[in-house]
Amino acid sequence: MTVSGTRTAVVVGGGLAGLMAAWALRGFADRIIVVERDRYPEGLAYRPGVPQARHAHLVMDAGHRALEEMMPGIRRQLTDAGAEFVSATRDLRWLSSAGWMADYDPASLSFLCCTRPLLDRVVLDRVRADGSIEFLEGTEVVGLLGSSRAVTGVRIRTRGASDGASGGVGGGGNGVSDGALDGALDGALDDDGVGGGRSAGVRAVEEIRAQLVVDATGRRATTPAWLAELGCPPVPEEQVDAGVAYATRLFHRPPGFDPGWKSAYVQTAAPHIKTLGVLIPIEGDRWIVGLGGMRGAEPEPGEEGYDKLLTELRHPILSEALREAEPATEVRGFRPGPSVRRHYERSPVQGLLVTGDAATSFNPVYGQGITVAAFSARALRRSLVRRGDLGPATVREAQRGIMEASKAPWMMSSSEDVRFPATTGGPSGALIRLQHRALDRVLAAATHDPVVTSAFHEVLAMASPPSALLRPKVLAGILRG
Incomplete structure (x- = not known):
């Protein structure tokens, strides 16, 4: 050629x-x-x-907006094919390391959910x-x-x-x-x-x-x-390598299941709680449910290991949702590396x-x-x-x-x-410890102050820079918390 x-x-x-x-x-x-x-x-x-x-997989709020900017109409094509938008507050139940995230209004942020082949x-x-x-x-x-x-x-x-x-x-x-x-x-x-x-x-x-x-x-x-x-x-x-590994399974949503949310996330709580779980709605009236752990808390192989980790999460919200759900696939494992x-x-x-x-x-x-x-x-x-x-x-x-x-x-x-002791590489020192303490204060305030929760979601969704947490009303809520 x-x-x-x-x-x-x-x-x-x-x-x-x-x-x-x-x-x-x-x-x-x-x-x-x-x-x-x-x-x-x-x-x-x-x-x-x-x-x-x-x-x-999910596309953050700022991500699907950038995609739409480059390819006008692409979000409509995705939703027509079965992808779902999940509101960051109305539709998401998120257990952070500090507790359940507070709701806030209006719910302007959303993330896009579908299988990777569809996207x-x-x-x-x-x-x-x-x-x-x-x-x-x-x-x-x-x-x-x-x-x-x-x-x-x-x-x-x-x-x-x-x-x-x-x-x-x-x-x-x-x-x-x-x-x-x-x-x-x-x-x-x-x-x-x-x-x-x-x-x-x-x-x-x-x-x-x-x-x-x-x-x-x-x-x-x-x-x-x-x-x-x-x-x-x-x-x-x-x-930086936290040694993360995870296992995933697709499920058919149980008929009539409506707990008032579409997606749920049970986060780690470093340094001691290294496991996590996420449930995301996808096309075909299904859920994709991923369970993972940082180094030392990786899921054990197969269906038995998956079910074991499901019951060991910090909260039973995922296991309760899956109680009547029919598996749509076998369990798949993955280790992405550093x-x-x-x-x-x-x-x-x-x-x-x-x-x-x-x-x-x-x-x-x-x-x-x-x-x-x-x-x-x-x-x-x-x-x-x-x-x-x-x-x-x-x-x-x-x-x-x-x-x-x-x-x-x-x-x-x-x-x-780097909050997890077994992580290799990554930033360290007094500045990173100060950053951890500051984020802990943000997460604690986000469990009860909607202004802080909204700002934190903006940063997480990459719709705003981290400096958004320094807005006067947000900072006041963090300090009060």
């Missing part, structure tokens, strides 16, 4: 982050090529390159319908073209049945697992977990020249190794932009990843509109915007992870 690099953009990875990045590039590249390791399934099926697809399919159909974006499915990227100063394209090869359903490196979904859960979750991993992949044998390696390469390959992105091959210095990174933040903005390489989990991957229990990916695509689009080309200045600005989009979410999730 020979493609001119002039005004050509290659997006490596056709998951949500890659699709949204490709959408953002429209009108600023003559050719936009999405290189996807998998072949997209027909209909609402799970894709091997998204091993977390069988588990709970992926609606976004994919929208991108495909545009017609300006090309797809190379069943194709993996095996390296970058260029030098230590500039990336000028990618090296690709076609994958076949002999490569395995989910192996290989390069263009994939929004993250991969290590192929097996060690310790307590051995034997409970999804069938679609991704290992190292098998060799593609003698299949020819081809080249695509590009003015811009966008890395959207997910949590196990191999781009740092590819850059090392070009002689680039190591990419600065932060890493959270990583790679600072590509500090050592930019011309012609390369990194987005989604390949730039910053979070502990999934906080539900931040999809929203940050939407923010990142929006940052790319805004830089393109402002500067009008795919040049180095545009890419540098977009990379800074992508990292800025993940800054506050990373701070919140990593600082919460």
Whole structure:
């Protein structure tokens, strides 16, 4: 394959982050090529390159608003397909580490709930319908073209049945697992977990020249190794690992069940209570119920381990809801691995932009990843509109915007992870202890003061920055609490 690099953009990875990045590039590249390791399934099926697809996903309030800004009408398409909006106060029962969150009015914030295949399919159909974006499915990227100063394209090869359903490196979904859960979750991993992949044998390696390469390959992105091959210095990174693991099952909602809420969340209470559970409504009149634990409190394998953890949560709200519910699937386990933040903005390489989990991957229990990916695509689009080309200045600005989009979410999730003694990496010191004490005061006030609860939800939903907690009325409520 020979493609001119002039005004050509290659997006490596056709998951949500890659699709949204490709959408953002429209009108600023003559050719936009999405290189996807998998072949997209027909209909609402799970894709091997998204091993977390069988588990709970939600799009924060600010995330689905950003998605709607880029793809007008997408929220209506999702709800028409069965996705549900859950009000952050009317529909959600949330047991924080300090107690049940207070209700407040008006309920302006909501999060979007559906299965990952539904979300992926609606976004994919929208991108495909545009017609300006090309797809190379069943194709993996095996390296970058260029030098230590500039990336000028990618090296690709076609994958076949002999490569395995989910192996290989390069263009994939929004993250991969290590192929097996060690310790307590051995034997409970999804069938679609991704290992190292098998060799593609003698299949020819081809080249695509590009003015811009966008890395959207997910949590196990191999781009740092590819850059090392070009002689680039190591990419600065932060890493924190709370050892989280979780197990998920889908249930049919019991007929006539109406407790006055749609979703429930039983949170951890660090440092001693390391388990959590969440119930989220999804299409098909079903629930997806995820149970998890930080290192040392991981769910035991299979249905027996799932049921055991369900009864050990801090409150029986989930077990009571499921008492008459019929299981719709078997139990699936998953261990996402460490959270990583790679600072590509500090050592930019011309012609390369990194987005989604390949730039910053979070502990999934906080539900931040999809929203940050939407923010990142929006940052790319805004830089393109402002500067009008795919040049180095545009890419540098977009990379800074992508990292800025993940800054506050990373701070919140990593600082919460280090509350657990077995966590490795992450921030430490007097400042983080002060932050913990301050958040404890916020959560305590949020159990009875609607003003504080509303502000905290705004920050959590990424609709407002953490400074929203310093508004006079909010701060007064925190101090009174």
